[in-house]
Amino acid sequence: MAKLSLNLKISIVASLLFCLSVNFLSGNNLYYALLNSILLATSIIFSLSATKKVPFILVLSLSLIPLLSYVPTSKTLYLNIFIYILLLSIVIKCTKHKYFFTILGLIVLFLGNVLSNNLVNENLSTNPERFIWNVPETNQAITDYQRSSFYTIYRLRLFIYNKGIYFYSFLTSIAGLFSLRNIYDTILLANIYPLALGIRSAIKNHNTFINKVMLLGIIVMLFGTGISKSPDKFATLFPAVPIFIYLVITGFQNINRMIYYLLFIFSLFLATSPV
Amino acid sequence: MKKRRSIIFIIALVTILTRFVGLDKVPPHLSNDEISIAYDAYSISETLRDEHNHFMPISFESHGTHKAPLTIYLTSLSIKLLGNSDFSARLPSAIFGSLTVLVLGSLVYLLSSNMSLSLVSGGVLAISPWHIYTSRMALETNVALFFLASAIYLFFLAENRKKDILFLPSFLAFSLSMYAYHTEWGLTPLIIIVLGLIYRKNLMRKKAYFIGLLIFVLTVIPLLTNFINNLGTNARANTEFLLTQDSLKDQLSLQQGNYTRQGQIILSRFVATYSSYIEPDKIFFASPNLLPKTNPFQAGLILAPFLPAFLFGLFGIKKHFKNHAPFIYLWLFICPVVPALTVGEQQVVRNLPFLLPALLVTAVGCCQFYKKFGNNKTAIGSYSFLILVSFFYFSIIYYYHYPIESGVNFQYGYKQIAEYIKPRYGNFDKIVIDPIFGEGYVYTGVPHLYIPYYTALDPRYLQERGKNVLCGNCFDKYEIRSIDWENEPVSEKTLYVVPDSNKPSDVEKNQLNVIYEVYLPNRKPAFAIYEKI
Numbered sequence: 001m002a003k004l005s006l007n008l009k010i011s012i013v014a015s016l017l018f019c020l021s022v023n024f025l026s027g028n029n030l031y032y033a034l035l036n037s038i039l040l041a042t043s044i045i046f047s048l049s050a051t052k053k054v055p056f057i058l059v060l061s062l063s064l065i066p067l068l069s070y071v072p073t074s075k076t077l078y079l080n081i082f083i084y085i086l087l088l089s090i091v092i093k094c095t096k097h098k099y100f101f102t103i104l105g106l107i108v109l110f111l112g113n114v115l116s117n118n119l120v121n122e123n124l125s126t127n128p129e130r131f132i133w134n135v136p137e138t139n140q141a142i143t144d145y146q147r148s149s150f151y152t153i154y155r156l157r158l159f160i161y162n163k164g165i166y167f168y169s170f171l172t173s174i175a176g177l178f179s180l181r182n183i184y185d186t187i188l189l190a191n192i193y194p195l196a197l198g199i200r201s202a203i204k205n206h207n208t209f210i211n212k213v214m215l216l217g218i219i220v221m222l223f224g225t226g227i228s229k230s231p232d233k234f235a236t237l238f239p240a241v242p243i244f245i246y247l248v249i250t251g252f253q254n255i256n257r258m259i260y261y262l263l264f265i266f267s268l269f270l271a272t273s274p275v
Numbered sequence: 276m277k278k279r280r281s282i283i284f285i286i287a288l289v290t291i292l293t294r295f296v297g298l299d300k301v302p303p304h305l306s307n308d309e310i311s312i313a314y315d316a317y318s319i320s321e322t323l324r325d326e327h328n329h330f331m332p333i334s335f336e337s338h339g340t341h342k343a344p345l346t347i348y349l350t351s352l353s354i355k356l357l358g359n360s361d362f363s364a365r366l367p368s369a370i371f372g373s374l375t376v377l378v379l380g381s382l383v384y385l386l387s388s389n390m391s392l393s394l395v396s397g398g399v400l401a402i403s404p405w406h407i408y409t410s411r412m413a414l415e416t417n418v419a420l421f422f423l424a425s426a427i428y429l430f431f432l433a434e435n436r437k438k439d440i441l442f443l444p445s446f447l448a449f450s451l452s453m454y455a456y457h458t459e460w461g462l463t464p465l466i467i468i469v470l471g472l473i474y475r476k477n478l479m480r481k482k483a484y485f486i487g488l489l490i491f492v493l494t495v496i497p498l499l500t501n502f503i504n505n506l507g508t509n510a511r512a513n514t515e516f517l518l519t520q521d522s523l524k525d526q527l528s529l530q531q532g533n534y535t536r537q538g539q540i541i542l543s544r545f546v547a548t549y550s551s552y553i554e555p556d557k558i559f560f561a562s563p564n565l566l567p568k569t570n571p572f573q574a575g576l577i578l579a580p581f582l583p584a585f586l587f588g589l590f591g592i593k594k595h596f597k598n599h600a601p602f603i604y605l606w607l608f609i610c611p612v613v614p615a616l617t618v619g620e621q622q623v624v625r626n627l628p629f630l631l632p633a634l635l636v637t638a639v640g641c642c643q644f645y646k647k648f649g650n651n652k653t654a655i656g657s658y659s660f661l662i663l664v665s666f667f668y669f670s671i672i673y674y675y676h677y678p679i680e681s682g683v684n685f686q687y688g689y690k691q692i693a694e695y696i697k698p699r700y701g702n703f704d705k706i707v708i709d710p711i712f713g714e715g716y717v718y719t720g721v722p723h724l725y726i727p728y729y730t731a732l733d734p735r736y737l738q739e740r741g742k743n744v745l746c747g748n749c750f751d752k753y754e755i756r757s758i759d760w761e762n763e764p765v766s767e768k769t770l771y772v773v774p775d776s777n778k779p780s781d782v783e784k785n786q787l788n789v790i791y792e793v794y795l796p797n798r799k800p801a802f803a804i805y806e807k808i
Binding site: 135137138141142145149151160161165166168169171172173175176178179180181184189200269270272273274275 | 526529530536538539540542543544546547549550551553554555556559560561569570571572573579582590671675676
């Protein structure tokens with residue numbers, strides 16, 4: 001904090017206050033409002049490793065992210081995310097044991113994801129019925145098609161219709177998460193624009209270690225989504241808040257401000273709709 | 276040059292094979308919408324009047340709403356030439372669908388001067404499940420897509436190659452696209468506005484552009500007049516518009532007088548519907564129109580391996596299309612606008628125009644991949660293999676499983692009933708057909724269109740059925756009404772056609788003899804035909 005400029009300090013305090021207000025307006029209690037606000041502030045501080053510019057409009061926009069007014073089913077999840085942010089910060093600051101901390105961070109992120117989606121309980125027991133594999137309808141369809149696809153011989157049918165179809169369901173589940181509606185419901189319509197540019201920039205500059213870490217984080221998040229039978233958009237994306245904020249902040253450096261302002265006004269108009 | 280010709284030949288072959296082979300068998304039966312088009316086309320081809328006795332209408336009354344006219348008039352030609360069959364009803368759509376592949380390839384070459392990109396675009400469209408699906412059905416949207424694509428192609432030919440005279444056929448094609456399907460009522464004017472704004476500097480100096488515009492306005496006036504005359508009726512624009520949705524009306528009524536709140540509600544609904552039309556899981560993995568949702572063997576509207584190409588392509592448009600990039604982005608953005616203004620769940624036919632810019636972006640992504648990994652034969656081979664596997668799975672789902680499992684959705688059985696009746700028509704005085712069908716006796720079919728179409732009954736019978744006051748849907752020997760066996764006086768020389776879910780009880784069975792049974796493609800019983808013992 002000591003190295004932060006006055007403007008950045010003001011931005012971070014403003015983000016805390018905005019986020020608190022939004023949480024109170026959403027009906028969250030002080031406990032969750034504080035945790036969500038601290039999550040935003042720490043994510044912004046972590047993102048400052050990539051850029052020193054966090055304009056006021058972006059602070060305002062990030063505070064309004066619906067994900068930051070979300071109340072997760074498990075309080076442990078906050079601890080999980082804060083550990084993840086800490087590990088990410090260590091990865092950036094340290095030159096030694098980078099890979100160890102990265103892998104540890106990814107494990108923590110994955111745990112957060114499966115915990116959030118109720119695939120795993122707090123006592124680390126699993127809920128098999130929530131996983132994408134072993135769905136009775138899928139198994140039945142495989143057997144039916146193996147039996148009834150008379151256009152080819154039985155041996156080939158066993159090869160064509162097999163449990164590999166679960167991988168297709170896994171990909172479908174991931175793609176389902178990335179509908180425009182799911183994204184603007186969770187991170188606000190205006191932020192889709194800098195997020196897309198942030199991801200693009202991370203892919204383009206994937207040789208930078210932190211970008212690699214971010215992309216791996218996204219892959220882990222996608223994997224967690226894919227293995228869940230019915231992933232909830234908030235529960236799935238919540239553990240990845242630090243990644244989203246980092247990518248939005250980095251992507252913001254390349255945006256057309258006029259388009260962003262228009263999108264922001266449009267987002268406010270939509271977000272305050274009575275339905 | 277030889278390699279290029281071979282690729283063009285392969286694309287043409289795939290296009291023709293996927294769209295024409297087994298056209299009368301996949302889908303398994305003419306659907307509700309298809310028979311409506313086919314019957315009106317047949318009626319027009321014989322009498323120049325539609326089912327409801329209107330002379331050469333601009334909008335065809337159908338199933339409580341209205342249909343656009345162009346496809347019906349085009350189909351009347353194929354039916355006149357080839358007779359009443361599934362093949363003749365679907366032929367115009369298959370032809371225009373195949374030609375769209377050629378038009379898209381030519382358009383991409385015109386805009387990018389890149390032959391590889393042009394071939395990839397054509398190839399991707401040729402194997403697009405969305406386009407194969409719509410090309411193999413007698414659907415208006417597919418014909419409209421051809422005219423829209425042709426109009427855009429001719430526009431750029433006129434604008435880029437300085438062949439001003441081509442603005443005239445371009446605007447005529449724009450106009451025809453509006454006569455072909457209702458989505459284009461909104462989309463075509465939007466595209467014309469976007470083109471006019473982007474290329475205004477060049478266009479302002481061209482007289483032919485303004486003449487073309489005038490031709491467009493003049494030719495769509497009859498459509499506009501017809502729309503205004505039908506305001507307040509059940510015309511399609513009045514029944515399918517977003518604001519006619521009951522749930523939305525209820526929400527708006529709660530905010531009466533507060534226009535800002537009402538605006539927010541409408542906008543939220545519009546954005547949500549817009550989003551539903553571009554959901555990646557539905558577009559690339561599991562389209563809502565083939566197998567039931569619980570079945571894991573699904574196919575997207577675009578093959579799944581093209582998703583990464585689409586995402587990468589979004590960032591490569593500027594590089595490949597240079598000055599035309601703004602048009603491509605806007606084309607992609609505005610296509611789902613009109614479907615998003617309509618009610619109901621996502622309808623793949625309404626959003627078909629989105630396919631062209633989406634595939635164009637996908638083709639750009641494929642070319643970017645090739646440029647990046649061209650030297651890595653393993654990467655290119657693996658990606659091509661994935662595309663082939665994906666197309667193989669789509670083919671077995673669409674050409675084999677879909678016809679077997681979707682019989683009920685297509686009202687399967689009415690064609691088979693007609694084929695049974697036709698040679699025995701003289702043996703009966705009356706034919707009673709129960710229009711309810713399916714398990715649970717819940718769906719209402721349209722046998723009053725299927726039977727006359729497949730038996731080639733003189734259309735005048737149906738045109739004059741309104742004159743029969745006692746029986747609303749009776750014509751010639753036919754009575755289309757639900758059968759209540761307990762109160763049905765069973766008569767001699769009468770044929771009773773009922774669904775399997777309305778078979779007579781044991782008491783009535785003593786008087787009746789089942790003379791023919793129709794089974795669905797999945798071998799479940801569909802209909803039975805009875806006569807008095």
